[in-house]
Amino acid sequence: MLLLPAIDLMGGEVVRLKRGLASEKTVYSRDPVAFAQKWEAAGADWLHLVDLDAAFGGEPKNLDHVASICAAVNIPCELGGGMRTLENVRAAFSAGISRVILGTKAAESGDFIREVCGEFGGDRIAVGIDANNGLVAVKGWTETTGRQATELALAAQDAGAGTIIYTDIATDGMLEGPNFSAMQNLLEILDCQLIASGGVSSVEDLKKLSAMQGLYGAIIGKALYEGRITPPLPQFA
Secondary structure, eight states, X not given: OEEEEEEEEETTEEEEXXXXXXXXXXXXXXXXXXXXXXXXXXXXXXEXXXXXXXXXXXXXXXXXXXXXXXXXXXXXXXXXXXXXXXXXXXXXXXXXXXXXXXXXXHHHOHHHHHXXXXXXXXXXXXXXXXXXXXXEEETTTTEEEEEEHHHHHHHHHHTTOSEEEEEETTTTTTOSOOOHHHHHHHHHHOOSEEEEESOOOSHHHHHHHHTSTTOOEEEEOXXXXXXXXXXSOOOOO
């Protein structure tokens, strides 16, 4: 299981939100590159970058910082937030990103997933599924749809996406542990790579996730920034 420390960007700052609420923001740094290098040195396999301004507004706002991060580290980076057009996806790859995460647009259009995967290859495309009580949330988690997260996961896989990133909104930023049952349900129905996101609070949580057969990776956010998980990061086969 791979470990992907999260770097959430808002106005060029490294922040964390509780349950995705902009009103519940904590600023950790005004130097995203320094944090990227810190997590790489700690043993990260990938970096999980999120342009929160783009997630809320629909257009990339932190690509300069993203490009600086990609240039400063030797591990691959993935980027989510505002990836709602082919032009935005192209811009992310031009900035040095190795994998782009589709969110809101993927929930709206299976054809868009298929088009992006056709142009760039499914191995470079992830679909981020943010779930609120099992239902898909979009637009920076400000709107909940009536669509089941499991249904979207299967549709995204069928459209060619090589990776699914599942975030449980209720646990994200709360340090209360991941939604293990939801992850297990997805592992049982998916053949593509699955990354767990939201709620990781300790090394014990990571060990429990790593024991789940077939889980590709886990994203760590607030637990790192609050010192619940300290470098060096544990390594899982």
